[in-house]
Amino acid sequence: MASIEELDQLDSGMGNSDACSPEMKSLLPDDEDDEEDESLAERLFGLTEMFPEEVRKFGYNVGTCLCTCTKGLYKFSCSAAWLFFSSSAILFAPILFEIERAQMEEAQRTQQKQVLLGPNTAMSNVNASSLPMAPPVTTNLIRGSPKVEIRMAPPIPLWKLASATGPYVRLAALSGAAAVALGAYGSHRKYPQEQDPENKLLDHKQIFEIANRYHFIHTLAVLGLPLCRAPFLGAMFLMSGMVLFSGSCYYYAFTGDKKFSKLTPIGGVCLILGWLSMCI
Numbered sequence: 290m291a292s293i294e295e296l297d298q299l300d301s302g303m304g305n306s307d308a309c310s311p312e313m314k315s316l317l318p319d320d321e322d323d324e325e326d327e328s329l330a331e332r333l334f335g336l337t338e339m340f341p342e343e344v345r346k347f348g349y350n351v352g353t354c355l356c357t358c359t360k361g362l363y364k365f366s367c368s369a370a371w372l373f374f375s376s377s378a379i380l381f382a383p384i385l386f387e388i389e390r391a392q393m394e395e396a397q398r399t400q401q402k403q404v405l406l407g408p409n410t411a412m413s414n415v416n417a418s419s420l421p422m423a424p425p426v427t428t429n430l431i432r433g434s435p436k437v438e439i440r441m442a443p444p445i446p447l448w449k450l451a452s453a454t455g456p457y458v459r460l461a462a463l464s465g466a467a468a469v470a471l472g473a474y475g476s477h478r479k480y481p482q483e484q485d486p487e488n489k490l491l492d493h494k495q496i497f498e499i500a501n502r503y504h505f506i507h508t509l510a511v512l513g514l515p516l517c518r519a520p521f522l523g524a525m526f527l528m529s530g531m532v533l534f535s536g537s538c539y540y541y542a543f544t545g546d547k548k549f550s551k552l553t554p555i556g557g558v559c560l561i562l563g564w565l566s567m568c569i
Contacts, residue, residue: 530559
């Protein structure tokens with residue numbers, strides 16, 4: 290038979306009443322509160338562990354490839370848009386200049402006819418049968434000679450004279466507005482920092498200021514093209530030079546990419562030719 294001491298050491302299977310009371314439970318530390326709740330990302334990442342290792346690697350590779358392709362497509366679209374608009378400005382600007390010039394020359398001829406021959410000459414191409422009959426014209430005679438009335442032609446405004454040579458004032462206005470907008474944007478932008486092979490820090494903001502300064506100067510040059518003998522030639526060279534020179538400098542200053550740097554000297558040559566065309 291078991292002794293009394295052995296019976297006391299045996300576990301009765303019942304907990305201590307003092308330790309299991311509600312008062313004691315409130316004093317004891319709660320181990321469940323020490324565990325931090327998992328975030329949604331951690332839970333989702335934990336769910337991936339149920340898949341095999343090959344499936345997880347394949348999903349990671351697909352996600353990385355999609356991210357890389359999206360970044361490459363965005364960069365390509367930016368470069369393609371810049372090339373499209375700059376090429377359109379170079380190729381189609383001369384055609385637009387010629388169309389506008391032809392229209393202004395025709396308007397100038399019509400205005401000269403009105404000044405010399407009268408306002409009714411502008412309607413000479415209209416069918417005479419569709420017009421009402423004009424009243425009879427009487428001529429006052431003084432000593433056998435008709436009375437001649439001399440009228441001075443009204444002065445032509447300066448803006449009409451400038452517009453008659455082509456849309457160069459409008460081009461200068463648009464270019465000046467673009468230069469001001471780019472200058473305001475570039476003054477508040479953070480530029481990338483890059484070092485050349487000689488460990489010299491390249492100042493992208495200084496490159497932007499040079500491009501913006503040349504943009505402003507040659508915009509003023511376009512404004513003076515109506516006073517030249519060959520304004521079309523000067524406008525073609527100056528606009529092409531601003532797009533190639535200032536545009537490539539803007540692109541490099543904003544992105545740090547030198548893939549359009551080969552166009553910068555070509556734009557500088559176009560700007561020089563534009564100034565020389567004013568000597569013709």
